[in-house]
Amino acid sequence: MNAVIDDYIQRLGHPDIEARHQAAEAFAKMGKSAVPFLLEVLGSPNRLARRSAIKALVNIGGDSAKYPVIQALMQECEGAYSVVASILGSPEKIIADYWLSTGVKYALLQALPDGYRKRWLGVVSVEKYCEELSKKAGVSEALQEGAQKVWEEGGTLLRGSRAPENANELLRPAYNIPTTDPQMLLRATVQGEPLPDGSRAVQPTMPPSAGKYPLNPEDEAKMCYISGGLYKLGKTGESDNPPHDVALFGFHISKNLVTVGQYEAYCKAKGESLPTAPNFNRDWSKKDHPIVKVTWAEARTYAKWAGGDLPTEAEWEVASRGGLEGKEYPWGDTWDALKCANATNGIGGTMAIGSYPANGYGLHDMAGNAWEWCLDAYDASYWKGTQLLEPLNLPDSNSAERVLRGGSWNYLTPDNFRCAGRTRNAPGAGDYDRGFRVVFRGLR
Secondary structure, three states, rough: OHHHHHHHHHHHOOOOOHHHHHHHHHHHHHHHHHHHHHHHOOOOOOHHHHHHHHHHHHHHHHOOOOOHHHHHHHHHHOHHHHHHHHOOOHHHHHOOOOOOHHHHHHHHHHHOOOHHHHHHHHHOHHHHHHHHHHHHOOOOOHHHHHHHHHHHHHHHOOOOOOOOOHHHHHHHHHHHHOOHHHHHHHHHHOOOOOOOOOOOOOOOOOOOOOOOOEEEOOOOOEEEEOOEEEEEOOOOOOOOOOOEEEEEEEEEEEEEOOOOHHHHHHHHHHHOOOOOOOHHHEEEEHOEEEEOOOHHHHHHHHHOOOOOOOHHHHHHHHHOOOOOOOOEEOOOOOOHHHHHOOOOHOOOOOOHHHHOOOOOOOOOOOOOEEEEEEEEEEOOHHHHHHOOOOOOOOOOOOOEEEEEEEOOOOOOOOHHHHHOEEEEEEOOOOOOEEEOOEEOOOOO
């Protein structure tokens, strides 16, 4: 049994997302007996292992120790306060939860949705929150006393007598960071990895920068960073993608589809062959166009060579929206054929990357140009659950249909270009309007 556990623990930090996912599921099935092992993994220097342990603990649910899970989430994920606050649900639950430290309670109260903030906090002050709570009919004395304790201990934590004005001010004493630099404080808050001097701030481990966008060192692709947090995806009335929430850790995603030039360089490095060139790009002469006619397996092999993987469906949809929650297209609710490569424009093939405006995250061609392979197997019922942490629908066989997203130059109907739109095909179908981009996890 110990050998099996050791193997699972090793796989929690495996570079391959499928191996990590399977190990997390195995621990989750063990239930309460797995909690001690998973809590140990939360102290691992391997970020991917910590994330997998968090996922397993969240899946175990009521049997898991809340405090270490919440602490680990806040160290791993930008926006995690909002994720955790939404899970806990109400100010009363946050105040009454004995697993949470005073500092964590305060930060969670600040992260509640706007409606709660306006209703409960009034101004950014725990003192004011306590006053409002004490006046609310039906609130138990224990809760009122708990709220007062948050205020009193918060003052002690801050070595002062007033409520903190912001999260940086709150967390600096808790993390003992000898700096007032906002970026260092932010990194310490969301990452929590100690430096050699014992402070909690983190030096980023991103690849070399290229202006605003970091570069992937393997293929020199520009990458955009998508912050972790709770995202609302899907669309009302969508049969296979109804509204649902996902909680994601932060990730990098390539700014553009993988180009002919990049794929050609990969083939030369690995001794592979390019697919047969389509008529609209004879001899693959247009190097700055997306590579197409690649199968799912070929796309994933390239992604792993580049140091990443194919995006999950959830990651892809979050990225495609560019921060515009609930909108139909990456640019808004109204279809505009001039904002992506599609058959309306009569282009007859792919277009050079960057030919159309980027979305709010700086990503090009999240609609149009080429359909994009996702990591997941297609399941029409998969998104009918509620909130999911780092969701991934692993294929149950090599022949299972895989998800494609985004539409292509060869399609006309606006429906195909929606952020919530889904389609699928056999993983071995490398058609002339299918490409891909790469996701990089755990770089920070």
